[in-house]
Amino acid sequence: MKKKIAVLLTILMMFALISGCGSKSTSSSNKKVKILFSISNATDAYRSLLVANAKSYADSENVELTVKDAAGSIEEQVSHMKEAVSGGYNVVICTPVNSATTLQLKKEAGELPIIFMNSAPSEDLLERDKYIYVSSDEMVAGKIQAEYVADYLSNKKDIKVVLFRGEKGHSATIGRTKAVKETFKEKGINAEYVFEDTANWSRQGAKEMFNVFLATSQKFDCVIANNDEMALGVIDSLKENKIDPSSVPVLGIDATSEATKAIADGSMRLTVYQSAKDQSKSAVQSAIELGSGGTIAKIENATEDGKHVWVPFEKVDKSNVSKYMS
Structure with a gap:
């Protein structure tokens, strides 16, 4: 009888151990991504739309997104990259004040992936599933x-x-x-x-x-x-x-x-x-993927080289303007 009880206890302990390991794995896979969005100038009409739509989509996905306004200052934007590293962020979205500073921004961001928007970095500075560009052609x-x-x-x-x-x-x-x-x-x-x-x-x-x-x-x-x-x-x-x-x-x-x-x-x-809503959505989707070690391969309009997400432009004149009016 004692032998049966001992065997039963052993089985129960093994089950509890397995269950505990399973719970830990699930928690890890649901790790919340922290995104820092460095906007070059939030007073610009179009760039302000990028911010508003990015925040809205991030909220809908229950993802933490913090916006920092560089206000046209390269030095301020560089400090945002440093803050992303020290603040425990997983990924950065950035509209560069000056795309010529891309290399410096990458350096200050360390190993963090960066999703660039609005102003294109030099093509040779992009890298598959790490440094990408989301915009329209x-x-x-x-x-x-x-x-x-x-x-x-x-x-x-x-x-x-x-x-x-x-x-x-x-x-x-x-x-x-x-x-x-x-x-x-x-x-x-x-x-x-x-x-x-x-x-x-x-x-x-x-x-x-x-x-x-x-x-x-x-x-x-x-x-x-x-x-x-x-x-x-x-x-x-x-x-x-x-x-x-x-x-x-x-x-x-x-x-x-x-x-x-x-x-x-x-x-x-x-x-x-030029859809600020779709660009922002694609940028946040990319940030979620890259910030959790994933790939942009399944994101709509992503290119095969893993370096771009192109959101289509649409012609608007009097014949179809009503569908674009807010």
């Missing part, structure tokens, strides 16, 4: 703008273009501007850039610069801006100078709330929707 946006102008002015092979560029050196500025010019050439259009300058994504800056341009009385066929804020600044200038904005195509990118209203009332002809 900027060349596509510029191509959509140029194709619209080419169709709208289909009877003209020589056109006069006003072109407002975004922040100097920014990947979006470079890609969008390059695509506009290349698309016109591909279509056999001789585009003369009667005014081309950098307005740093600013509505007020573009307005003031366009006021100066209008004072020269030069003719122009269209205005292409690298983002909606600058396009809206042009529209403000046209209105102040008693020129009907609907009389000339003004084009932007981002499909912000103000821009979609301008599309609806006819003062802006076209914008290109």
